[in-house]
Amino acid sequence: MVKLRFSVNVLLIGGKTMSLSTLSNLPFIDYVINLIDILLVWFVLYKLLVIIRGTKAIQLLKGIFVIVIVRSLSSLIGFNTLGWLMQQVMNWGVLAVIIIFQPELRRALEQLGRGQLFTRTTVGQEEDEQDRLVESIVKATSYMAKRRIGALISIEKETDLSDYIETGIPIESHISSELLINIFIPNTPLHDGAVILRNNQIAAAACYLPLSESPFISKELGTRHRAAMGVSEATDCLTIIVSEETGSISLTKNSELYRDLDLETFKSMLSKELILDNKQASSTLWNWRGKKNG
Structure with missing residues (x-):
């Protein structure tokens, strides 16, 4: 049993005093x-x-x-x-x-x-940020797909991507479709490699991702697709690929490759993975208010 050993007296109701050590015996x-x-x-x-x-x-x-x-x-x-x-x-x-x-x-x-270990952003703020994230990614991806601008974007989820972020150029900027597009414009310093998104920010660009060695990947797929598969085999991140040759949009998650997605399907998958999963994760003992999911 825990015993208090203080000699400080405590004033009780009725004018009587009692030491904390005496109280601890109760x-x-x-x-x-x-x-x-x-x-x-x-x-x-x-x-x-x-x-x-x-x-x-x-x-x-x-x-x-x-x-x-x-x-x-x-x-x-x-x-x-x-x-x-x-x-x-x-x-x-x-x-x-x-x-x-x-x-x-x-x-x-x-x-x-930083005082962030015991803090938590509100559910409404998280949902708004995730909505803006999805809209920015979809807008940038659509623009690059129409113009066949190759792109590789990884979105950190639960598994830490610091090892891959350190291989690139730090950005630490708020996400916008214009910035994403500008990064992947051909012949610019940052276009070669992957952009990694963390906490609704662009953490780094020109990052190196591990190439998958799976023999089941189609031979017609290039380095971007192999890099996307490689990082999905090692982590739980989402990775978006825009093909430079065909302008097609693909997505990898949990070692699975979803090819040739139309814009509506792509947006639906992003929303499901980022917004709906975020709502479910927020329903913990920290969430003191009831809310509807989806």
């Missing part, structure tokens, strides 16, 4: 303190899970759970050698976790320093 006070303690721990764990959700760190976290389970089963069954090996892994695990989760820890500390 069962009700102990229960309240323990309850607050548990809620704070769960709150911190929840925020940590939100930070690493959708990143590669979540897969590594599953691996840690597997090691703990194997260690426990080894002790129960009597596999001494395997148990000793797992114990050594756990002994050095703290240092390994710091090294492996370094990007996520840095990101959490940056958010804490």
